[in-house]
Amino acid sequence: MTDPSGQIDHVLAESRTFPPPPEFTAKAVFSTMDQYEAAYRRAAEDRDGFWRDEATEHLHWFEPFQEVCRWQAPNAEWFVGGKTNASYNCLDRNIDAGRGDRTAIVWEGEPGDTRSLTYSELRTEVAKCAAALRELGVGVGDVVSVYMPMTPELAVTMLACARIGAIHSVIFAGFSAESIADRNNDAGAKVIVTADGLHRRGKVLPLKETVDEALAKSPTVQKCLVLRRVGQDGVSMQEGRDVWWHELVDKQSGDLPAVPLDSETTLFILYTSGSTGKPKGIRHTTAGYNLWAKRTFQWVFDHRDEDVYWCTADCGWITGHSYIVYGPLSAGATCLMYEGAPNHPAEDRFWELVEKYKVSVLYTAPTAIRAFIKWGDEHVEKHDLTSLRLLGSVGEGINPEAWMWYHRKIGNERCPIVDTWWQTETGGIMMSPLPGITATKPGSCTRPLPGVFPKIVDESGQPVEANHGGMLCIAEPWPGMLRGIWGDEERFIEQYWSKVPGMYLTGDNARQDEDGYYWIMGRIDDVINVSGHRLSTIEVESALVSHELVCEAAVVGRPDDLKGQAIAAFVTVRGGEPDEALRKELQQHVRNQIGALAQPDDLRFAAALPKTRSGKIMRRLLRDIAAGHEVVGDTSTLEDYSVLAKLRDED
Ligand code: PRX
Numbered sequence: 001m002t003d004p005s006g007q008i009d010h011v012l013a014e015s016r017t018f019p020p021p022p023e024f025t026a027k028a029v030f031s032t033m034d035q036y037e038a039a040y041r042r043a044a045e046d047r048d049g050f051w052r053d054e055a056t057e058h059l060h061w062f063e064p065f066q067e068v069c070r071w072q073a074p075n076a077e078w079f080v081g082g083k084t085n086a087s088y089n090c091l092d093r094n095i096d097a098g099r100g101d102r103t104a105i106v107w108e109g110e111p112g113d114t115r116s117l118t119y120s121e122l123r124t125e126v127a128k129c130a131a132a133l134r135e136l137g138v139g140v141g142d143v144v145s146v147y148m149p150m151t152p153e154l155a156v157t158m159l160a161c162a163r164i165g166a167i168h169s170v171i172f173a174g175f176s177a178e179s180i181a182d183r184n185n186d187a188g189a190k191v192i193v194t195a196d197g198l199h200r201r202g203k204v205l206p207l208k209e210t211v212d213e214a215l216a217k218s219p220t221v222q223k224c225l226v227l228r229r230v231g232q233d234g235v236s237m238q239e240g241r242d243v244w245w246h247e248l249v250d251k252q253s254g255d256l257p258a259v260p261l262d263s264e265t266t267l268f269i270l271y272t273s274g275s276t277g278k279p280k281g282i283r284h285t286t287a288g289y290n291l292w293a294k295r296t297f298q299w300v301f302d303h304r305d306e307d308v309y310w311c312t313a314d315c316g317w318i319t320g321h322s323y324i325v326y327g328p329l330s331a332g333a334t335c336l337m338y339e340g341a342p343n344h345p346a347e348d349r350f351w352e353l354v355e356k357y358k359v360s361v362l363y364t365a366p367t368a369i370r371a372f373i374k375w376g377d378e379h380v381e382k383h384d385l386t387s388l389r390l391l392g393s394v395g396e397g398i399n400p401e402a403w404m405w406y407h408r409k410i411g412n413e414r415c416p417i418v419d420t421w422w423q424t425e426t427g428g429i430m431m432s433p434l435p436g437i438t439a440t441k442p443g444s445c446t447r448p449l450p451g452v453f454p455k456i457v458d459e460s461g462q463p464v465e466a467n468h469g470g471m472l473c474i475a476e477p478w479p480g481m482l483r484g485i486w487g488d489e490e491r492f493i494e495q496y497w498s499k500v501p502g503m504y505l506t507g508d509n510a511r512q513d514e515d516g517y518y519w520i521m522g523r524i525d526d527v528i529n530v531s532g533h534r535l536s537t538i539e540v541e542s543a544l545v546s547h548e549l550v551c552e553a554a555v556v557g558r559p560d561d562l563k564g565q566a567i568a569a570f571v572t573v574r575g576g577e578p579d580e581a582l583r584k585e586l587q588q589h590v591r592n593q594i595g596a597l598a599q600p601d602d603l604r605f606a607a608a609l610p611k612t613r614s615g616k617i618m619r620r621l622l623r624d625i626a627a628g629h630e631v632v633g634d635t636s637t638l639e640d641y642s643v644l645a646k647l648r649d650e651d
Helices: 008-013 022-026 033-045 047-058 086-099 119-135 152-164 177-187 208-215 286-300 318-330 349-357 366-375 400-410 489-496 537-545 580-593 619-627 641-649
Strands: 067-072 075-080 103-108 114-118 143-147 167-170 191-195 197-200 203-206 223-227 242-244 266-272 280-285 308-311 334-338 361-364 390-393 417-419 454-457 470-474 504-512 518-523 527-530 533-536 550-560 564-573 602-605
Touching: 033 047, 047 067, 047 075, 047 286, 075 286, 086 119, 086 152, 086 286, 086 318, 103 119, 103 152, 103 349, 114 119, 119 152, 143 152, 143 177, 152 167, 152 266, 152 318, 167 177, 177 208, 177 266, 177 280, 177 580, 191 208, 203 208, 208 223, 266 286, 266 318, 280 286, 286 318, 308 318, 308 349, 318 334, 334 349, 366 400, 366 564, 390 400, 400 417, 454 504, 489 504, 518 527, 527 550, 527 564, 533 537, 537 550, 537 564, 537 580, 550 619, 564 580, 564 619, 580 602, 619 641
Parallel strands: 103 334, 143 167, 143 191, 167 266, 191 223, 223 242, 308 334, 308 361, 361 390, 390 417, 564 602
Antiparallel strands: 067 075, 103 114, 197 203, 266 280, 454 470, 470 504, 504 518, 527 533, 550 564
């Protein structure tokens, strides 16, 4: 069993349990184990009945659906024949229910500027943006790329696309021009929405310049809508293609109604890394995804009217899609949204925000928690965090010590922690404690939500025994599941549905303990998790090899205290002795090709890479070398032992 994150040892040793505080349970959405078990059983025994009731009660239907689930693995259709709209569910439905004056989004920019939008105000903004997109030629089924800072306009743009049946493809604002162009081209994007720049750690980063570079290589994109966020001078606007948000959106009337859309209308695509060099556009559709995001939000975050909920993710990732926009807004929640870095102007910025806005539910990532631990408790202790009642974690396994710190220092030993396991592909949370009823164990995502049927299997597809690791699969369809990879049906089948017939292959390893709790144990493929961001090692290799001096590159993850995994690259180059300048140049090259998040932390030059006789790079050995471990295990297939010796000498 591979364990690139080095977490298995902790995980196997962990036996502490933390029952939910009784005062929490008393008011919880799930307040008895019987209630959960009954829901779980019903979803298992009467899938259609369970989801019929859920969808009927929790979504708005312009026209009712005729069939709940049409399932022919790997193709699922949910709520067939119905018509709904995700923007309607997030906005109009709340307003119709008399909640228009509730705050939907409270926003703070990094420089400290603030805005607050009620559900009614948000709907007006969304309708204006939707009308503007229409004016730019966007209609049902058109793809809109979105490359924006974490401003309310980012959520507005997503919901505006949803309102008119356009498909958003949000690209995290840290990606390079090259990555934007790849995504534009793969999706055939018609319009891109961006901003002049964003604020990050006190600096202004230009976004429009990067988009201009991308658009030179994106022939399908006809229009570019530009938000003025930072007020930078000298932003170049191309006549006939580029238009300012304040000139086009602000002049619209704001009453454009939501278009009734078939349940299976594509809501968005979101690119994520797989085990090859090319990111894949994960496709989610309207009704099933919307329902999954909403219900999982209500269940896991135990949503109450008085909550102020803060998810610290960026809308560029699935967490932002499901738990900043679609889940909480469908549930009528009040959400805090923050633009900037957690350590600007100082390391207490998050805690200052929690105190200022009286945040009650906080959802963040282990990589952030590890950074807070490193920065020191004094930053936390300066602030009153008594408003908090529930804490969440997502993106990677949380190491038990980080869990304990989160529990003690942030939760003051009173707040349950929900460690939520899920993926871009699953649309929403799949396994998580239910905070009113689940006794938690640090490092375990505990049990599946109603409607989720995990199976752990070995290489031959057979179930493994308790406490044995194996491949984590999901046996039955669920409403939020991906509907495909944009434009690549073959890859969809090959990656998720061919290894274990009839089941969705998650790509993660897991084990289940004697209490039935699940423990995620890292990936089965060449995907690494760097600060909670998913990257393919092959993607980074391809970026390196695209440099003219690189012959060959192998990239592996190595354990890192802050990032979870860091990126280690082994590179062979042509001509002359490589030097420090070349190392820097190659690191910059990867930034230019993919983005700063993919820059190798270590880059070693090697005369040759260790390979098997059949020519496969022996990544296991490189992982050991990168981690500074003695090389262990079988090296009998290594083609040339001297290669290994040379790589070791490099240390
Ligand atoms: O390996 C798992 C890890 O992140 C992967 C999914 O990454 P992505 O699609 O970018 O979505 C991240 C946000 C949901 C998973 O295959 N992962 C995510 N959450 C956890 C986790 N690993 C362990 N525990 C978690 N709570």
